[in-house]
């Protein structure tokens with residue numbers, strides 16, 4: 001596969017054993033670890049072993065391994081800290097190596113407020129109002145269905 005480990009990538013350095021990490025769980029294609037700058041106690045990251053910026057560029061096998069490990073890690077977070085649930089989102093921009101955020105969250109905490117603000121933003125921005133129009137939604141659906149890559 002392409003995407004060689006990058007010496008500039010902290011996650012690749014961790015995976016090569018060249019940087020410290022608090023590994024929580026691992027499987028053949030993915031590793032979960034504590035975020036060293038947590039948004040909440042128990043905040044973990046799940047990373048593929050291969051250096052790929054975006055989760056949707058991983059192979060189906062890598063995505064399966066990544067999301068299975070995310071589920072297993074979330075179960076540990078739920079058992080240990082008993083949040084309302086474990087929020088998930090994927091990044092790859094600031095560190096160009098796919099990383100899924102697993103953040104335990106409860107009503108009113110910083111993560112809950114962040115996503116509530118994002119939803120408020122989504123509904124309040126005038127330039128996005130056009131996107132809610134039924135005709136625009138129908139066109140979007142047609143475009144996505146006709147762009148199926150398989």
Ligand SMILES: [Zn+2]
Pocket residue numbers: 005006009010011012013050051052096097
């Ligand atoms: Zn990397």
